Amino acid sequence: MRYHSPTDFASASALAAGASGVTRFLSGGTDVLVQMRAGMVLPDDLIDLKKIPGVSDITQTAGGGWRIGVAVPGIVLGAHEGLKADWPGVVEGMNLVGSTQVQGRATLTGNLCNGSPAADSVPGLVAAGAVVEITGPTGVRTVAVEAIPAGPGKTTLAKGELISAIVLPARGDNAGDAYLRFIPRTEMDIAVVGCAVSLRLSGDTITEARVALGAVAPTVLLVSAAADAIIGTTLDDAALDALAAAASAAANPITDKRGTKEFRVEIAGVLAKRAAKIAFARAKGETA
Amino acid sequence: MAKDGFETLKLVGTRPNRPDGLDKVTGRARYGADFSLPGMLWGAVVRSPHAHARIVKIDATKAEALDGVKAVITRADFPTGLTGEDWNLQENTMAGEKALYDGHAVAAVAATSKLLAEQAARLIEVTYEVLPHVIDVDAAMAEGAPVIRAGAADATVPEGLHPNVVRYMEFGRGDVDAGFAEADLVMERTYKTEATHQGYIEPHACVSKMGADGKGEMWVCTQGHWYIRKMSAAVLGIEASQLRVTPTEIGGGFGGKTTIFMEPLSLALSKKAGGRPVKIVMSRSEVLRATGPTASASMDVKIGMTKDGKITAARAEFRMQGGAFPGAPVDMALYCCFAGYKLANVHHVGYDVLANRPKCAAYRAPGSPNGAFAVESLVDEMCRKLGLDPVEVRLKNGVTTGxxxxxxxxxxxxxxxxxxxxxxxxxxxxxxxxxxxxxxxxxxxxxxHNGETSVSMAIGEDGTAQVSVGTPDIGGSRASIALMVAETLGIPYEDVGVNVVETGALGVNEPTHGSRATFASGKAAVEATQAAIKEMCRRAAAEWDIDDEAVEWVNGAAQPAGPNAGKFPPMSIKEIAGKMGQTGGPISGHHESVPDGxxxxxxxxxxxxxxxxxxxxxxxxxxxxxxxxxxxxxxxxxxxxxxxxxxxxxxxxxxxxxxxxxxxxxxxxxxxxxxxxxxxxxxxxxxxxxxxxxxxxxxxxxxxxxxxxxxxxxxxxxxxxxxxxxxxxxxxxxxxxxxxxxxxx
Amino acid sequence: MTKVHVTTTVNGDTVEFLADPRETLLDCLRDHMGLTGSKEGCGTGDCGACSVELDGTLVCSCLVLGVEAEGKTVSTIEGMANGSELHPLQRKFIEHAALQCGFCTPGILVAARKLLEVNPDPTEEETRYWLAGNLCRCTGYDKIIRAVLDAAAEMRQEVA
Missing domain, CATH: 3.30.365.10 (Aldehyde oxidase/xanthine dehydrogenase, molybdopterin binding domain)
Incomplete structure (x- = not known):
C-alpha cells in the first residue's frame, strides 16, 4: 500500500484519478482502518487529506451558512458554539457516532462517504439542506448531500472525485432541527433507525420542514410526505400522528442483525414524532 | 484456626491494595500478546467461511512462494488416531475432513511479520463442497436435519433419536405425576436462550517454540496452564511432560480460557519453522467466530404449586446445543435449575445436541443461567397467578443445610x-x-469446585513469605491468598508475595475455574503455611531444647505453649528466618490435594x-x-x-x-x-x-x-x-x- | 512493501521508527517501540483498550495509522505516572479495586484522565457516557466509576 499526503485537493484528485488499483481517501479513518483491519478493503493507494490547508476549519460563509472542512472531527464540531446554535441537530447526529475516542477522529465527510444507510450524521445534513463541494478531474461541482449515497457502501462520486467541503445553509430565524436514533444500548451501536427533522415556524405554525430517515432503506431518505404532514400545522397530536404514519410508510427496511423490518417501520414513526417535537421546541427558542 | 474464631481476624476481611495493582495501572503487566522472543515469527489462521463444508483441497503454493513465509500447516501435520475428547480438541483446533462451523480453522501459516502472515493466509486457497447446515437446537434434533457427525452419540442416547443427539440424561426422585396431582396450580412453559460469548476483552494470544527434539515452551494467557499443556500435548500426540507452559497475565476468561484454540497450532508451526518462536494473536472476529461461546437452550419446565405456595412437583426437559462437538452443559443446567428448592418429586431430562457452531466453552456457571431463566420465570409467573410474594415462596420452599x-x-x-x-x-x-x-x-x-491443587510457600531470610500457586489471578486472587497466608503467619499483608508459576514449578493444578481459586489454592496455601509454621516451631524448640509439641505459633512468633513448656521470650519469624541457614536450612511449606469441603x-x-x-x-x-x-x-x-x-x-x-x-x-x-x-x-x-x-x-x-x-x-x-x-x-x-x-x- | 520513516514524540521522548503504512499507531507503539501498555481488544474502535492522546486529543490508537503520527505528540499509559508518583486516577483505581483482570485498565485510565482535564467535576452520568467506548467485562463498571469520581474529588481539592 502506498501512502500519500497531498497538500491540495487537485493533487488528491489527480492521484486518485491516476491510480489503477484500490484507492481510499483518509480523513478520520474510523471506517477505512476498520475495513483494512478486517481485510474487507486492502487499498493499493491511501490518500491522506489532512495535510491539505483548511481541511480542519469551520468557517462562516458569506451568506451566513457554515463551511465545514473534510477533516473536522466530531469533537471539534461539538465544541463549536456558533454551529451548534444554528444546527444542533446536525451536530448531535455527528456526535452520536462512536465513542469519545472515535469522536476525536471521525468526520462528517467520512461518515457520508462511507455510504452507510445508517450513518448518524447524514439525516441531519439532508434535513438541513446541506450541500457538498466536490473536487474532481474536471473541476469543482456542488451537489445536495442526499445525492451522494448510492446504496450500502456506495456513493455517486466518480473516479478521481472527492468531497472538498460540506456547506450548511444559513439557519435563518424561528427555526430548529433535531436528530434522534434508536439503538438497543445507550452508546456504541449503529443506528437501527435514525430520523432528523428541520423546520421553521411562523408563530406556532410550521412553514417549512424537511424530514430525513436513516437505516430504513438502501440510502438515507428525504421524506417529503412526512414534511408535508406537519407543514401548516402547530404540531398538534393529529399532525404528529400523520407525521409518524408518513415516516413509517416511507420506510422500506430490511431485517438484519440489528433489527427487524417491522420494528424499523414502527420506530421510524416514533422517532419522527420525538425529533419533530425537539426541533419545534428549538425553533421556539426553548431548550430541548 | 478455630472455625468460629473469625472475630479475632486481623487481615482477612480487610481491603488492602492488590499486589499486582501497580503493574496493572501503569501498563507494565504483561498479558498474552505483550510477550515476544528474539527471532519470533507471527502466525495467522485460515478459517472456514462456511457453516458446514467438506474440505476438498488446500493449496498453499502461492502463500509458500512469498518471501518470509516459514511454515504452513494443515490437519495433515497432526497425528491421527486420537479418540474421545482428545479427538474433539484436535478436530476443533484444526478441521479435518469437514469444516464444522463458520470460523473453523483449516490451515495456519507462520511468517516474519504479522502483515505478511495475514497476507499469506489470504493466499491459501481452500476448495470447499458446501453441505447443508443447522444452527438452532430444536432444528438440529428434528427429523431430516443435516447429520454433523454420524456415530458421535454415546451409549446414553436411546434408539430412535436424531444422530445429532449425542448425550441423553434422565434423573430425579419421587413421583412427579402424583406431585402435580396434589397441586392447586400446574403450569408448563417452553423457554429459549440464545448463545452468548464470554466477551473477555483480551483476545487469545500465545508465543510458542518447539524444536526438533520435540520439547516445547509456551507463554499464553490462560486460566489454566496445566490444561493447556495437557490438551496441546494430546492434540500433537506428545507427552505433556515435553511441554513447559508459563501463564502471562490474563485479560479475562470467564471459563473461555480453560481450553485450547490456536495454542497447538503455534507449536506445530514453530516445529515446522525449525524451532523459531511463533506468536499468534487472535483478532476480535476470530475470538467471536471460533472461541468459546455458550450453549443455546430450548427448555420445557413444568411446576405444581399449592395455593399457599408449596411446590409439589417439578419437571425440566432441556435441549442444549454446544456446537459441533459433545459438551453442552445440559447436565449442569439441570443440576442447578431446581437447586434452590426442597423437592420431594422432581424429574430431569436432558439432550446434548450438535449444531454447526463453534465448540462451546465454559462460561461462568455453565448452564445455570439458562436453567434459572426457565425455572425462575415460571415460579415468578405462578407466584403472581396465586397472589403470593415471590421471596416468601422461595423461603417456604428453600433448601437449608442438610x-x-x-x-x-x-x-x-x-x-x-x-x-x-x-x-x-x-x-x-x-x-x-x-x-x-x-x-x-x-x-x-x-x-x-475443588480440583487438583498444588501450592508451595517459602520463608525468606527477612521473615517474609513467597507463595507459589498454579491458579492464574483473574480478579484479585493474589490479594486474597496473600491475606490468608499473612493472617495464618501473623505477619503484615505486605510481607507476603504470591506468584503464579509455570508448569515446571508445581504439581498439576486445575485452572482458575469452578469458583475455586480462593477456595482451593487458598486452602492449600494455608495448609502449606501451617507446614512452614510447624517447621519454624521445631527450630525454636530445638534452640530452646524443649519438645516440638511444647511450642505454639502466636502473632508471628514461636512461643512456649504454656507455663510448663519453659520460660522463653517469643522467637519472631524474622529471628527464625534470619538464622535458618544455621539451624537446618531453608524453611518452606507445601501442600497438594484435591481439597475437600x-x-x-x-x-x-x-x-x-x-x-x-x-x-x-x-x-x-x-x-x-x-x-x-x-x-x-x-x-x-x-x-x-x-x-x-x-x-x-x-x-x-x-x-x-x-x-x-x-x-x-x-x-x-x-x-x-x-x-x-x-x-x-x-x-x-x-x-x-x-x-x-x-x-x-x-x-x-x-x-x-x-x-x-x-x-x-x-x-x-x-x-x-x-x-x-x-x-x-x-x-x-x-x-x-x-x-x-x-x-x- | 516500502516502509516509512516516522519521527514522533511519545511521552515526552523523541522516537523514530519505520512503519509499514498499513500498520496502526497501536501496532507501532507495541511492536516497534515496546510500549505494550496500550492493548488491542478489538482493532475496530469499539473497546477503547488502545486509548492514547494524539496531540492532546483522545483517540483509539488502532484507528490511527503509524505514519499519521509523524511530527505529532503521543501520550500513552506508560507516561501517566510522574516517575514513581502515580496519577491520582491510578492510585484510586487500585484503592477502589476498580480492576479485576486489568486489561481494559490502561485505556480507561487514559480516557478518564482526559475527562477530568476537560471536566474536573463530572457527574456519574457524564462519566459513564464519556467512558462508554471503554469496554470492561469484569467489573460491571461500578468500582471504575467510583474510582474516577473519587479521583476527581481529590484532584479538585488539590487545585483549591
Missing part, C-alpha cells in the same frame, strides 16, 4: 435462607416505581427497570446482588465478582446473542454488533455480602465467582412482566422482540 439437593447429594452448610432474609431487609424493595417501571426478583446457584453459593438479585412502551427499550434503574460468600477474604473483590456477574447476566438478558445469517455465518463478529453492556447502560450495582461460613475451608470461603451471572436472566424477565405485563420467554429480550410482544398484548 437438605437433599434436587440433583441428589445432601447440602452441607448453605446460606439461601440468610440470602433471602437479607433481600427482604433491603431498602430497594421499598423504592417507589413509576409508570412502565417494574421490579423483578430471582434466585441463582452454583457449586464450588467445597461450599456452594446461593444468590438472589433484585432489578428495577423501565420499559419504553413505544420502542421496547429497557433501562436498568437499580440493581441489587445479595449472595453468600461464606467469608469474604477481600470484600472488594467479592463485590467485584457479584457486580461483574450481574453485568454479564444483564447483557445476556437484554442484548447479547449470536446472530447467524441464512448461510449459517455469524453476522455479529465485532463488538459493535455483539452488544456487551457499556458503562452508560448500567447503574451502580448494589451488593450485600452474606457470610454463612463454609466449615470446609479454614477461613470459611465459598466460591463466589459464578453464581452472580445466573439470577439476572430471570430477574429481568420478571421485572419486565411487572412493568408492562408481558411474559418474555425467549432471550435476549431485545427491543424488537419486546415491542412485538407489547403490540400483541
Amino acid at each position: 437438605d437433599r439437593a434436587s440433583y441428589g447429594p445432601k447440602f452441607g452448610s448453605i446460606g439461601l435462607t440468610e440470602v433471602l432474609e437479607a433481600v427482604k431487609a433491603h431498602p430497594q424493595l421499598q423504592a417507589p416505581l413509576g409508570e412502565n417501571q417494574g421490579r423483578g426478583f430471582a434466585v441463582g446457584y452454583w457449586f464450588n 467445597v461450599g456452594a453459593s446461593f444468590g438472589a438479585h433484585v432489578v428495577d427497570l423501565e420499559v419504553d412502551p413505544e420502542t421496547g427499550r429497557v433501562t436498568i434503574l437499580r440493581y441489587l446482588v445479595v449472595q453468600d460468600a461464606g467469608r469474604a477474604i477481600h470484600p472488594s473483590y467479592v463485590e467485584g465478582q457479584y457486580q461483574g456477574g450481574a453485568a454479564q447476566g444483564i447483557g445476556w438478558a437484554l442484548n447479547e446473542e449470536y446472530v447467524y445469517d441464512d448461510k449459517g455465518r455469524l453476522s455479529n463478529t465485532v463488538f459493535l454488533d455483539y452488544r456487551v453492556p457499556v458503562a452508560s447502560d448500567l447503574p451502580m450495582i448494589d451488593t450485600v455480602i452474606v457470610e454463612v461460613p463454609n466449615p470446609g475451608h479454614p477461613f470459611g470461603v465459598r466460591g463466589v465467582g459464578e453464581t452472580g451471572i445466573t439470577p439476572p436472566l430471570p430477574a429481568i424477565a420478571n421485572a419486565i412482566h411487572d412493568a408492562v405485563g408481558v411474559r418474555m420467554t425467549h432471550l435476549p429480550i431485545n427491543p424488537p422482540k419486546l415491542l412485538a410482544a407489547l403490540k400483541a398484548r
Whole structure:
C-alpha cells in the first residue's frame, strides 16, 4: 500500500484519478482502518487529506451558512458554539457516532462517504439542506448531500472525485432541527433507525420542514410526505400522528442483525414524532 | 484456626491494595500478546467461511512462494488416531475432513511479520463442497436435519433419536405425576436462550517454540496452564511432560480460557519453522467466530404449586446445543435449575445436541443461567397467578443445610435462607416505581469446585513469605491468598508475595475455574503455611531444647505453649528466618490435594427497570446482588465478582446473542454488533455480602465467582412482566422482540 | 512493501521508527517501540483498550495509522505516572479495586484522565457516557466509576 499526503485537493484528485488499483481517501479513518483491519478493503493507494490547508476549519460563509472542512472531527464540531446554535441537530447526529475516542477522529465527510444507510450524521445534513463541494478531474461541482449515497457502501462520486467541503445553509430565524436514533444500548451501536427533522415556524405554525430517515432503506431518505404532514400545522397530536404514519410508510427496511423490518417501520414513526417535537421546541427558542 | 474464631481476624476481611495493582495501572503487566522472543515469527489462521463444508483441497503454493513465509500447516501435520475428547480438541483446533462451523480453522501459516502472515493466509486457497447446515437446537434434533457427525452419540442416547443427539440424561426422585396431582396450580412453559460469548476483552494470544527434539515452551494467557499443556500435548500426540507452559497475565476468561484454540497450532508451526518462536494473536472476529461461546437452550419446565405456595412437583426437559462437538452443559443446567428448592418429586431430562457452531466453552456457571431463566420465570409467573410474594415462596420452599439437593447429594452448610432474609431487609424493595417501571426478583446457584491443587510457600531470610500457586489471578486472587497466608503467619499483608508459576514449578493444578481459586489454592496455601509454621516451631524448640509439641505459633512468633513448656521470650519469624541457614536450612511449606469441603453459593438479585412502551427499550434503574460468600477474604473483590456477574447476566438478558445469517455465518463478529453492556447502560450495582461460613475451608470461603451471572436472566424477565405485563420467554429480550410482544398484548 | 520513516514524540521522548503504512499507531507503539501498555481488544474502535492522546486529543490508537503520527505528540499509559508518583486516577483505581483482570485498565485510565482535564467535576452520568467506548467485562463498571469520581474529588481539592 502506498501512502500519500497531498497538500491540495487537485493533487488528491489527480492521484486518485491516476491510480489503477484500490484507492481510499483518509480523513478520520474510523471506517477505512476498520475495513483494512478486517481485510474487507486492502487499498493499493491511501490518500491522506489532512495535510491539505483548511481541511480542519469551520468557517462562516458569506451568506451566513457554515463551511465545514473534510477533516473536522466530531469533537471539534461539538465544541463549536456558533454551529451548534444554528444546527444542533446536525451536530448531535455527528456526535452520536462512536465513542469519545472515535469522536476525536471521525468526520462528517467520512461518515457520508462511507455510504452507510445508517450513518448518524447524514439525516441531519439532508434535513438541513446541506450541500457538498466536490473536487474532481474536471473541476469543482456542488451537489445536495442526499445525492451522494448510492446504496450500502456506495456513493455517486466518480473516479478521481472527492468531497472538498460540506456547506450548511444559513439557519435563518424561528427555526430548529433535531436528530434522534434508536439503538438497543445507550452508546456504541449503529443506528437501527435514525430520523432528523428541520423546520421553521411562523408563530406556532410550521412553514417549512424537511424530514430525513436513516437505516430504513438502501440510502438515507428525504421524506417529503412526512414534511408535508406537519407543514401548516402547530404540531398538534393529529399532525404528529400523520407525521409518524408518513415516516413509517416511507420506510422500506430490511431485517438484519440489528433489527427487524417491522420494528424499523414502527420506530421510524416514533422517532419522527420525538425529533419533530425537539426541533419545534428549538425553533421556539426553548431548550430541548 | 478455630472455625468460629473469625472475630479475632486481623487481615482477612480487610481491603488492602492488590499486589499486582501497580503493574496493572501503569501498563507494565504483561498479558498474552505483550510477550515476544528474539527471532519470533507471527502466525495467522485460515478459517472456514462456511457453516458446514467438506474440505476438498488446500493449496498453499502461492502463500509458500512469498518471501518470509516459514511454515504452513494443515490437519495433515497432526497425528491421527486420537479418540474421545482428545479427538474433539484436535478436530476443533484444526478441521479435518469437514469444516464444522463458520470460523473453523483449516490451515495456519507462520511468517516474519504479522502483515505478511495475514497476507499469506489470504493466499491459501481452500476448495470447499458446501453441505447443508443447522444452527438452532430444536432444528438440529428434528427429523431430516443435516447429520454433523454420524456415530458421535454415546451409549446414553436411546434408539430412535436424531444422530445429532449425542448425550441423553434422565434423573430425579419421587413421583412427579402424583406431585402435580396434589397441586392447586400446574403450569408448563417452553423457554429459549440464545448463545452468548464470554466477551473477555483480551483476545487469545500465545508465543510458542518447539524444536526438533520435540520439547516445547509456551507463554499464553490462560486460566489454566496445566490444561493447556495437557490438551496441546494430546492434540500433537506428545507427552505433556515435553511441554513447559508459563501463564502471562490474563485479560479475562470467564471459563473461555480453560481450553485450547490456536495454542497447538503455534507449536506445530514453530516445529515446522525449525524451532523459531511463533506468536499468534487472535483478532476480535476470530475470538467471536471460533472461541468459546455458550450453549443455546430450548427448555420445557413444568411446576405444581399449592395455593399457599408449596411446590409439589417439578419437571425440566432441556435441549442444549454446544456446537459441533459433545459438551453442552445440559447436565449442569439441570443440576442447578431446581437447586434452590426442597423437592420431594422432581424429574430431569436432558439432550446434548450438535449444531454447526463453534465448540462451546465454559462460561461462568455453565448452564445455570439458562436453567434459572426457565425455572425462575415460571415460579415468578405462578407466584403472581396465586397472589403470593415471590421471596416468601422461595423461603417456604428453600433448601437449608442438610437438605437433599434436587440433583441428589445432601447440602452441607448453605446460606439461601440468610440470602433471602437479607433481600427482604433491603431498602430497594421499598423504592417507589413509576409508570412502565417494574421490579423483578430471582434466585441463582452454583457449586464450588475443588480440583487438583498444588501450592508451595517459602520463608525468606527477612521473615517474609513467597507463595507459589498454579491458579492464574483473574480478579484479585493474589490479594486474597496473600491475606490468608499473612493472617495464618501473623505477619503484615505486605510481607507476603504470591506468584503464579509455570508448569515446571508445581504439581498439576486445575485452572482458575469452578469458583475455586480462593477456595482451593487458598486452602492449600494455608495448609502449606501451617507446614512452614510447624517447621519454624521445631527450630525454636530445638534452640530452646524443649519438645516440638511444647511450642505454639502466636502473632508471628514461636512461643512456649504454656507455663510448663519453659520460660522463653517469643522467637519472631524474622529471628527464625534470619538464622535458618544455621539451624537446618531453608524453611518452606507445601501442600497438594484435591481439597475437600467445597461450599456452594446461593444468590438472589433484585432489578428495577423501565420499559419504553413505544420502542421496547429497557433501562436498568437499580440493581441489587445479595449472595453468600461464606467469608469474604477481600470484600472488594467479592463485590467485584457479584457486580461483574450481574453485568454479564444483564447483557445476556437484554442484548447479547449470536446472530447467524441464512448461510449459517455469524453476522455479529465485532463488538459493535455483539452488544456487551457499556458503562452508560448500567447503574451502580448494589451488593450485600452474606457470610454463612463454609466449615470446609479454614477461613470459611465459598466460591463466589459464578453464581452472580445466573439470577439476572430471570430477574429481568420478571421485572419486565411487572412493568408492562408481558411474559418474555425467549432471550435476549431485545427491543424488537419486546415491542412485538407489547403490540400483541 | 516500502516502509516509512516516522519521527514522533511519545511521552515526552523523541522516537523514530519505520512503519509499514498499513500498520496502526497501536501496532507501532507495541511492536516497534515496546510500549505494550496500550492493548488491542478489538482493532475496530469499539473497546477503547488502545486509548492514547494524539496531540492532546483522545483517540483509539488502532484507528490511527503509524505514519499519521509523524511530527505529532503521543501520550500513552506508560507516561501517566510522574516517575514513581502515580496519577491520582491510578492510585484510586487500585484503592477502589476498580480492576479485576486489568486489561481494559490502561485505556480507561487514559480516557478518564482526559475527562477530568476537560471536566474536573463530572457527574456519574457524564462519566459513564464519556467512558462508554471503554469496554470492561469484569467489573460491571461500578468500582471504575467510583474510582474516577473519587479521583476527581481529590484532584479538585488539590487545585483549591
